[in-house]
Amino acid sequence: MAETSRNPGRIGGIALWVLQGVLAVVFVMAAVPKFLGDPTMVATFEAVGVGQWLRYVTGALEIAGAIGLLVPRLTGPAALGLIAVMIGATVTNLLTAPPIAVVTVVLGALLGLVAWRRW
Structure with missing residues (x-):
């Protein structure tokens, strides 16, 4: 019987690390415009009516989560924390830009x- 993979555990582990790295980059890229006061980010948080302080808190949580995704002991909790951020982002996007909500659901x-794999 032919074996399609000699070590699926190792390949799966590598794929998971790659996914974690990609997600970390995505969340850093999402946080930077929030800190720099990108007009789109300012308008989004203004439209929700929560004030600009939440923009900074969200950016900080995204940076912390991105770092946590790359630290083995923190990966599981960081992923759960970022899921909470994505739930908030999905609700916000449904109110302000519905098509973008698909992205936050996929990230979640x-x-x-x-x-699930790292806890």
Whole structure:
């Protein structure tokens, strides 16, 4: 019987690390415009009516989560924390830019996979 993979555990582990790295980059890239006061980010948080302080808190949580995704002991909790951020982002996007909500749902699902495999 032919074997398609000699070590699926190792390949799966590598794929999970790659996913974690990609997610970390995505969340850093999402946080930077929040800190720099990108007009789109300012308008989004203004439209929700929560004030600009939440923009900074969200950016800080995204940076902390991105770092946590790359630290083995923190990966599971970081993924869960970022899922909470994505739930908030999905609600916000449904109110302000519905098509973008698909992106936050997909990110949340990928974070769920990471949390499940790393916890």
